[in-house]
Amino acid sequence: MDRKFVLFAVDAVLINIAILLSYYIRFDQVLPAVKLNEYMWIAVLFTGTRLLTFSHFRLYDRMWQYASIGELISTIRAVSLGTVINVFAGFFLVPGTVFLSKGVVMLDWMLTIILIGGSRLGWRMIRDGCAKNACTAGSKRILIVGAGDAGIMVAKELRNHYNGSIQVVGFIDDDPVKHNLQIMDISVLGGRETMPQIVAQHRIDEVIIAMPSVGSKVIRAIVALCQQTNARVKILPGMFDLIDGKVTINEIREVEVEDLLGRDPVKVDLAKICKYIKGQVILVSGAGGSIGSELCRQIVAFKPKVLLLLDICENNVYDIEMELKELTSIPLIPLVKDVRDQDAIKKVFKEYKPKIVFHAAAHKHVPLMEANPEEAIKNNSIGTYNVAQAANLYGAERFVLISTDKAVNPTSVMGASKRVAEMIIQHLDRTSQTNYVAVRFGNVLGSRGSVVPLFKKQIMKGGPVTVTHQDMVRYFMTIPEAVQLVIQAGTMAQGGEIFVLDMGDPVRIMDLARSLIKLSGFTPGEDIDIKVTGMRPGEKLYEELLTADEGVNSTSHQRIFVAKPQEINTREIEAALRSFVSGWAPHGQAETEQWFQRFLPDFKIVWHGQSQKRTSQSESISGLEEIAATFEDK
Numbered sequence: 001m002d003r004k005f006v007l008f009a010v011d012a013v014l015i016n017i018a019i020l021l022s023y024y025i026r027f028d029q030v031l032p033a034v035k036l037n038e039y040m041w042i043a044v045l046f047t048g049t050r051l052l053t054f055s056h057f058r059l060y061d062r063m064w065q066y067a068s069i070g071e072l073i074s075t076i077r078a079v080s081l082g083t084v085i086n087v088f089a090g091f092f093l094v095p096g097t098v099f100l101s102k103g104v105v106m107l108d109w110m111l112t113i114i115l116i117g118g119s120r121l122g123w124r125m126i127r128d129g130c131a132k133n134a135c136t137a138g139s140k141r142i143l144i145v146g147a148g149d150a151g152i153m154v155a156k157e158l159r160n161h162y163n164g165s166i167q168v169v170g171f172i173d174d175d176p177v178k179h180n181l182q183i184m185d186i187s188v189l190g191g192r193e194t195m196p197q198i199v200a201q202h203r204i205d206e207v208i209i210a211m212p213s214v215g216s217k218v219i220r221a222i223v224a225l226c227q228q229t230n231a232r233v234k235i236l237p238g239m240f241d242l243i244d245g246k247v248t249i250n251e252i253r254e255v256e257v258e259d260l261l262g263r264d265p266v267k268v269d270l271a272k273i274c275k276y277i278k279g280q281v282i283l284v285s286g287a288g289g290s291i292g293s294e295l296c297r298q299i300v301a302f303k304p305k306v307l308l309l310l311d312i313c314e315n316n317v318y319d320i321e322m323e324l325k326e327l328t329s330i331p332l333i334p335l336v337k338d339v340r341d342q343d344a345i346k347k348v349f350k351e352y353k354p355k356i357v358f359h360a361a362a363h364k365h366v367p368l369m370e371a372n373p374e375e376a377i378k379n380n381s382i383g384t385y386n387v388a389q390a391a392n393l394y395g396a397e398r399f400v401l402i403s404t405d406k407a408v409n410p411t412s413v414m415g416a417s418k419r420v421a422e423m424i425i426q427h428l429d430r431t432s433q434t435n436y437v438a439v440r441f442g443n444v445l446g447s448r449g450s451v452v453p454l455f456k457k458q459i460m461k462g463g464p465v466t467v468t469h470q471d472m473v474r475y476f477m478t479i480p481e482a483v484q485l486v487i488q489a490g491t492m493a494q495g496g497e498i499f500v501l502d503m504g505d506p507v508r509i510m511d512l513a514r515s516l517i518k519l520s521g522f523t524p525g526e527d528i529d530i531k532v533t534g535m536r537p538g539e540k541l542y543e544e545l546l547t548a549d550e551g552v553n554s555t556s557h558q559r560i561f562v563a564k565p566q567e568i569n570t571r572e573i574e575a576a577l578r579s580f581v582s583g584w585a586p587h588g589q590a591e592t593e594q595w596f597q598r599f600l601p602d603f604k605i606v607w608h609g610q611s612q613k614r615t616s617q618s619e620s621i622s623g624l625e626e627i628a629a630t631f632e633d634k
Contacts, residue, residue, distance in 0.1 A: 286361030288316020442475030
């Protein structure tokens with residue numbers, strides 16, 4: 001039988017019951033026979049009008065097993081409109097009838113709402129009651145952390161989608177006002193400090209963190225408490241990760257390390273960013289890398305005129321180009337070029353004349369650069385000069401160097417090569433019309449060579465997880481967060497600054513390893529071992545974002561600071577630049593160490609294998625203009 005026909009029939013009966021009950025309550029008697037003719041007219045009028053208004057408010061197009069306050073409000077509106085129409089029509093069709101007296105009309109309005117709304121909500125109550133009774137001993141027992149809007153929506157979704165297979169046992173919330181209250185017949189059992197006891201007492205199988213607006217410090221604290229229990233932990237992502245802020249079961253996922261190490265969403269000045277990127281030719285070097293590719297993803301959202309994708313790896317260029325083509329119609333120019341190739345870089349700038357340059361191309365692996373130090377200089381230092389000088393010669397407005405915390409008091413070849421790159425762009429900034437800046441930050445989650453993917457691979461293989469030192473600490477930031485701040489820092493460029501990003505609190509790598517093992521469902525030391533392997537060449541126990549002499553000044557953005565300028569050795573910088581354009585580069589560890597010490601007198605390379613013969617280098621000095629002219633002529 002058609003569902004709507006059944007509802008029409010039930011509603012017609014309930015409408016007439018409301019009319020007769022209203023008369024009975026108002027006059028304290030059953031409808032007498034003398035009033036039967038009046039009732040027949042009223043019954044036809046009231047029934048027809050109400051069924052039409054119910055249809056108008058689409059009460060027959062709703063799934064009443066999921067009825068909520070919204071459906072009740074629609075019922076009240078439909079009944080109210082029907083009552084108004086009935087009163088006006090009744091005065092013409094059945095004048096003087098007792099059924100239109102104020103008392104009967106008001107009683108009929110209330111009783112109709114109660115009977116119609118009650119029939120719908122009653123079905124919902126029966127369904128929920130059956131679902132609750134259907135929870136068997138084998139059903140999954142769920143505890144929801146957060147009794148706010150998100151937590152309530154999660155509870156509703158779980159009930160609607162997993163009828164009988166799960167049981168939401170209770171809520172946890174830090175608001176003491178909510179404690180011992182009930183929401184949807186589910187108790188708020190206490191605050192988060194009581195979670196281990198509640199999980200044990202109620203035999204909880206799974207904890208769902210439904211607090212999408214809180215910061216990572218709170219998430220870390222909650223996860224730490226959950227890890228004291230045997231319950232699995234899942235999380236609802238932050239609201240900025242949800243589409244339109246809507247909560248669905250599909251968004252609930254396992255807790256990831258990004259949830260523990262990330263911070264509140266970055267607030268960016270969209271107007272300023274659009275102003276300097278929109279309609280411009282933008283070049284991203286290292287466009288296929290972790291940072292470079294995310295730069296490209298975010299830049300296209302600000303509608304540049306053209307985006308140049310420059311990378312030495314053809315596969316990387318292909319991947320990011322194909323990805324971006326699905327996101328945007330902005331012209332993309334794939335450029336398989338090496339930043340160490342002066343002529344190739346000059347041709348790119350001469351042909352396309354980019355106005356904004358984000359230089360992300362770099363060798364970043366600390367141990368590999370210790371074993372191949374001259375390659376770090378060629379790529380990170382000489383490569384930076386090639387791109388930066390081309391930006392000067394062909395009229396780029398801004399040049400943003402992606403730097404690293406390892407450039408501060410460097411103990412690694414990689415860090416030293418990036419510190420020299422910072423010095424180069426500061427030196428170029430003194431005479432160029434281009435504004436050169438560097439943005440310095442620490443480790444990014446998910447980047448190639450990051451410790452997190454390594455730990456995950458080791459856990460998948462059954463361990464051991466390798467940590468180089470039990471006291472080692474690092475700063476971490478998500479790739480999208482770092483890139484948002486890099487782009488924002490570009491709006492602040494006046495020339496010569498080194499911007500330092502707020503990296504939050506440092507994280508012990510040993511603690512990170514333990515958390516990842518626990519999040520993977522294992523017990524550290526039992527299921528997965530942690531092995532301390534010893535520090536690798538060039539590593540520090542902790543990274544720094546500033547030298548002792550730099551200090552910082554604040555900027556207009558609370559997460560971005562600018563290092564106070566330091567004096568740099570102009571004579572050595574100019575000598576190095578001259579050697580760059582002549583094609584010279586140091587070879588071997590001994591010569592490389594000697595070259596670095598011209599800029600960083602205290603720098604030492606940790607030696608690998610046999611020493612190599614040191615060679616001398618001409619140190620003829622010339623001004624920056626002469627060097628630039630030599631570069632342009634090559």
